[in-house]
Each structure stands twice: as structure tokens, then as C-alpha cells.
Amino acid sequence: MFFLHNLERRVTLHPSYFGRNMHDLVTTKLLKDVEGTCAGDYFIIAIMDTFDVSEGRILPGSGLAEFTVGYRAVVWRPFKGEVVDAIAFSVNPHGFFAQAGPLRLFVSSHLMPDEIQYDANATPPQFTNNADMVIEPGTHVRVKIIGLRTEVGEMWAIGSINGDFLGCLQA
């Protein structure tokens, strides 16, 4: 689910950048550092705007200036039970991998409808019900997230296509 989230971050600036457009530089650096990262439970998708750039404080010892910046960002937090659209990128006998934006998903063969079977003789190998559903690398799939795990800077999920309206997307 997407949220608009107020966040805060300390940004350090090298002394060579001290000058008139310091605040712009701080904002640029913030964008570079933060956008597209995984911060614990959620991904920071885009920064809307910054407010409240504090006055800089020189860090003793290094000479870097530290600013505390408040900003508003669009974040995406995947939830268990959430349905997302993803693109399959790798298929093997145990299931297939898919990518939903920054999130990597695995859908195992146990979490597919029974009629969808692995076909190793196809090129490339695919999951198919020998009718309208063919899942191979590049296929758009609609997946329900049933498990999530995060580590520092990374997040993985287990998906399922066992349910109504899940599975291949007819584009």
C-alpha cells in the first residue's frame, strides 16, 4: 500500500559545498541518498518535498556540516494479503520468481491452482494450464503476498496465485 509519510533524516555536507545554495545541495543529496531505498518495512518511492531544513552544525573532528531535514515521501509498504502486479523473471520446477517494483517475490508451485503445471519441455520452460495461462520470464502476473521478510536494505516476499483473479494478466 502506498502512503504519504513524513520523515526526517540527517544529511551531512562536505565543507567544499558550503555557500549560498547549500540548502539546494542538501535537498539533492537527500534525494540521491534516500529515493529508491528500502527503509525497514517500506520502500521510499519518491520524495515529494522537503520542509524544515535545519541550520547546519559542524561535526567536530571532520568539518562536515550536518543538517536535519524533514521531508515528505511516497512510501510503499507491502502487506501480507496485499495483491500486487509483478513481472516474472525466472522459472524453475519449484516455482517462479517475479519482481514487483523493488520487491522480489517467489511463487512456489504449491501456491498455484492445481491445473497449472510446470512444463520443462517448452522453450523457455514455463508454468501453464495448457490454456490461457502461460507463465514464463516476462509474463505479467497478479500475485497475493502471503509472507514478507526484511533485512537491512532488502525485502523479500512469498506470493500466491491461488485465488480468483490472480495469475496471468491478459494485457
Place this chain on the structure above:
Amino acid sequence: MSKTIRLGTRPPYPITVVKLFKKSGDAIKSQEPLMQYSFKWTKEVGDYVRKETWKEEQTTIVTWDSPADGDLKQWLIKEGEVISRDGPCMVIKEACSHEIQFQGLCAICGKDMTEVNWAAETRDTERAPISMVHDQTNLTVSTVQAQRTENDLQQRLLESRKLSLVVDLDQTIIHACIDPTVGEWQKDPDNPNHDSVKDVKSFQLDDGGPRGVARGCWYYIKMRPGLEQFLRRVSELYELHVYTMGTRAYAQSVARIVDPDQKLFGNRVISRDENGNMFSKSLQRLFPVSTNMVVIIDDRADVWPRNRPNLIKVSPYDFFKGIGDINSSFLPRRQDLLPSAAADGASVNGNGVTPKANTAIAAVAEKSSALDELASIAGADDPVLDDPVLAQRQVEEQERTLEKQIIDRPLQLLQEQLDKEDEEADKATTQSEDGSDTPPSSPPHHRHQVLRDDDTELKYLEQHLTRLHKAYYDEYDRKRALHRASSNVDLSSVPDVGRVLEGLKSKAMRGTKVVLTGIVPMGVDIAHMDIGQQLVGFGAAIVPKIRRDVSHLVVNSQRPRTKKVQQAARVPTIRIVNQDWLAACFSQWRIVEEGPYLFDVHPDDMPVEGDAATISDANETDDAGNKLPSTPVRERRILRIKAPVPRLKLVGANGETKELEDDSDSDDEDDGDIEDVEDEDVLPDDINDGQLSPIDGLKTFNWGQVDDELQEFLASGSDDDDDDDDDEDDADTMDTDADETTPSRKRKFEGEESEDTGDGTDAETTQDENTVPSNSSSSRDGTSVAKKLRRTISVADQGWADTLSRGR
């Protein structure tokens, strides 16, 4: 699926079951109390101050918590029962057995497997320890699931009557290099190599490729001749997998070239990134349960330590001469090469590469030796797989070798070398029809080419694979008939392809008794060498000495005059062949017609009348060991008498002319080490007629001058030994252009001397300070030597190989 749960090792046995909280059919949760038990223990009670204590038996009641989720099916214990040791206590129906896990998540129920469960003795992540997917390492499965998947695979293969074939890329079906010269030759239709390289494919790696100089470089891929048909036909009998030591990006790029529409390999590509081991490949990575239906083709046997029986060793494809395998810098240096492959490429095909260029090739190969050493050291003491430092270091090393290839352009150097030789040859033919200086059978007005496209290995390989497939399925059908299986697939009668392969191979050279000379280094047990293992695998017998029943003597044509040759020449039934015969046998799986490989024995080694009696008979034991037979000694004396022969020449089977050292002693030594061979090659070609040894030239040398220089050097260097830069020293030893370096060195010494005399104490302190850095620099010696060496090579572009060899 029901599962039996044990009590575990934690309860203090013996215990008494007090109460069962749950009954059959109840749902149980992990870490929920399931039963109560009591146990007895002793405690010291009483007055500790007065030391009036005694032991008293205590009874404690505790609960036992469920290690797993699910439904309780049945208790295996009763209330009141005394349990003396760990055993099964209940049967449950597990909610999920977590058989497929992805990055710490159960891929079936979505639970986090890394959560610590204090009631269970093993972690949930251990339930799925096997990684068996080609392109991912973070997907793991349980043994049961692996078994199931593999059964599915075998069933599918049996239905379509196929086998699995694991194919190595580098030097097996393709040869890759990144020398930019190839690209230039492709664009230049006048270049003699243009025809050879025009169908070389190329690609760039955007990411995942090397960094630094080699970044964004072009990879040139030469497919082995006939590869397309080979793969197409073989893919009807086998399901193909790619298993390479290159990176993933590289593997995929090559797969795209070899198999553009992904019909052959599909997504069955595994690379170094997923292998999980820098030094060896393992079939168990892909087929964890059974390798009964898997065949490997690879040019290196030593990277498959666990799967030798399944391996068909292919002779390495060496199209870009001297390049080797660009992705194997990690691996220990290959030991299995027959010398012909590395240094004697010309021998069978005749007019290819002349001996001089061969030394150049050898030198190119030699340059990477420092790296090889590193790899072999790392490989020797059973490498720690997860050592990130080592891995990182090796990745860097590999990048360095790649850079070197781009900068040094070994192919260009080789071609220049050849061109020069051609010119010389032209001159020689026009000046006199002496013939002694011309490379044999060289058309004079045609530039020689370094790259030749004349490999025939795949033709034979296809035959072998077809035969193996047939033999395998014959065996399968036979077994199935015995089982009288009703269905068309019978997993229980699947034969082991390793056995079938061994059976086929062992017939190949049965009956031959082979003696090797000059091929295996001295002091190495041939049974442990790759060549020995191959010979035995093909059913040939290796005999240590010449006997009457020996059928073949394999001679290293680089070392043509050994004792064994002399002995064998006296027995007419022994065919004396060069090492290429062996290579041909290995590649064709039969006893190849000896004709083209017959070795011309040196006239002096030909039998003298009456000598034949000294050769031992077959029934004689071999323990004579080091004792030399008497005849060679006599022969040696004969040779001595006519010692000052002007330049011995040996005309090999290929017609190639070879110069011999006159000193027969060193030749007679024994089937000596390969290094010896190289030393012989290194001898300068321009020794004057009638000269016995290369150092004879020193007779006319001005020793006084040298003594003076030495004196001067010792005088000036006596007090600044320590602070003398090691690099400089190396440069002096390496550089043969003494005129260039000596003045500068002198200048340096003079300067330092004046400093030292200026202030004695100061000089001492500097000396002390400098000892440390000089030590550290000496530890970097290897790299600095290599650097110097490289510089020397790049500076002296003319006759650089000579410089190099003399420097060595």
C-alpha cells in the same frame, strides 16, 4: 503429512510423564505446553554457615512445549510412564513442512523461517538445505522435495529417452579472449588471420563484467568448428545444461551466441556466481540426489573432484593461441596438459606455428604463473568457500589478468613474431638453397597466420555421446525387461551412466601397454597424474620400463633422446610415437593408426648390433629401479668420442626441424621433468658451429672489466644494502640491456654514497628507517618482478620472447 516428534535431548532423563494436556485431534501451536513431566534431582539443603548441610532429593514438575505447529494425531507416551532416554513421543500432522524456502521465508506458507523457536532443537531454515536451482542460490529445498523434483526429471528424460549433459563453455565448446587484436583482424581483410577470425562473435558486458582497464571490453568468442550441428544433434539425445566458471553475465552472453533462440539450453545455465565454490564444480549442485543420468563434457578433469566417472574429458580448444581459459584464473594451474597442446602445436599439422613462436606462446602462458601460484596455494589447503577476502582477492587477480591481455595483446605479438620469421625465411630461401634455415613446407610469399581453425574434436565427441546414449538405453531396456515393468518408465532400473561410460571407455585402448618418456615430471606417481588416470580409464596398461611386451613408447618430442628411446629402438615390436598419438587416442577413443605419429629416432639412438639382449622380458619384475642397464653407459661413451658434432638436427615426424643440445649426458638423464625441457628450448639459436656449450663464448670475455665493475659495485653498495630499492635490484637482474641500466644505477649509488659520507649519524638513522619499508617491498617482490617483466616486454617489441627467456 504426519511427522513423528521426539522429546529431544533437553529434558533431564529419566522423566515421568505427569499429565498430557492435549488429546488426539487437537490443534497444537508451536511453543504451546503439551504435557507435564516430573524429574528428580538432588539439592544441598541445611545451614551453610555452620556447614551442616545434607543432600535431599527434590522432584520438580515442568511442562514440555511443542516444537511445531499442526494437529496432534496420536500420543506415543502415556501418563505415568517413566521415560529413560530421548525417543518419539507423538505423531502430528504438520501444517507446513517448509520444504521450499526463499531467503528465509517458507515458500509454501509464507512464514519467516529465521524466527527462533526455543522449543525446537533445530532451526526451521535447516529443513531446506539444498540449493538446486540453476540461476538462484537463495531458493532452497528439502531432501524430500529435491528427490521429488529429480524423480520428475528422470521420468521426463526416460519418457523422451534422453540423458542430461552438462556442458562446460570455455575451451570445451568455445574459446574466448579479450585481446582487441582480434577485432582489428576482423576488420582488416588483408590480414592473414582474417579468414580464421571472421566468424568470431563478440559481445560487451555492461554490468557484472570486470572493472578498470578491462571495463566494457569486447569479448571475442570463437565457437569450436561444427558446434552448431554438434549441439543440434546432441540435443536430440541429451538435455543440455551449461556449467561454467565465468560470471553469470558472461555465461548468458555466451549462451545467447551459441544458442540464440534458447532451444538448446533454455534457462539451464549455471555460472560461478551461483556455483558457491570458486575452485570446483559439482554435479550435486544441480542434481543433489542422483547423478545416474548425467554426463559431463569439460576440458578440465580436476575441477570435478566428485564426479570423475560421469566426465568425458575433452581436449581443450585452443584457438586463440596462448590465451588459455580467461575464466580459470582462480583454478589451480592445469596439470593435465600433454606438452604438445601447450608448446608443440605444430607437430601434427605441420606448417602451423614454428618452434620460435611456440616459445613465445609458452612465455605468454608463463606470465600468469604468479597468479597460478596464488590460486594453487589457495586451492591446496582445501579452500574456505565463504572466505570473502580470498574471493575478493581472486576476483581482483582475474581482473588483472584480463587487463594484461588487453594491454599486452599477446596475439599481435605472436603474429609479429611469425611475420618476422617469414621474412627471414624468405631471405634465406632467396640467398641460398641451403634449406637448413627455412621452416619446413612454408610457401614463401604467404604470411603465416597465428590462428588456425582446424579442430576436429567435436566430431569424435558426438560419436562418443551417441554411443554412450545407445549403450545406456540398451542397458536400461535390458534391466527393465528383467523387472518386467508394466509402465513405460521404470525408475528402479535406471543404470548409472558413470558405469556405462567406464565400460565403454575401458574398451578403447585395451591391450596396449604404454611406456611414457619425458612426459611426466620425475618423482611424480603417474597413477595420480591426470594422464595416468586417463590411460587406465581407457583400458591401457602403463608400464614403467621398456620390456618386450610393451606395445607403444610415447615420446615427448621436446625431449627426444631419452634412455627409454634407445632401449625401445632395439625392440622392433614397440611403436615409438609422439605425444600427439596419445592425444588422438584420448579424443577418438580407439587405438589410432600410428603412421602419422611415428617418431623418428635419432640415428645415434638406433640400436647397435648385439645390444638387444639387455632388455628385460615381460615376466621380469620391475623393481630394478634406479639401476642403470649397462648398455646406455656404453653408448654414451660412444657419443662422447664423437662429441664435437656440429649442431645436431632432429627431423620430427611433422618434418619440423629441431636443434639439439650436443651434451648427451643431460639427455640421457631420464624421462626428466618438464622444466628441463623448457630450459632446452630457451637455449639461444645462434650458437656458433663447433661450439660445445653456450658458455664457451665466455672464453673471449673481458673478465678484468667485469671484476672492476664488481669491485666498484661492492665498494659503493657495502653501506647502503638495505636502503637500496628492491625494485631496482629486480630490474637489474631482469633487464638484459645492461647498457641502459648500469649508468643510472651508478649515478644512484654515487649520490647515496656522498650523502652517507656527509653525515654518518644521519645516514644510520635513515638506514634504520628504511629497513622496514624495504622488507615490505621485498614481500611484494613477485608483483614487482612481474611488473618489470611486463615493462621489459612492452618496451622491447622486437624479439621480445628472446629477451624474456634470457631474463629468466
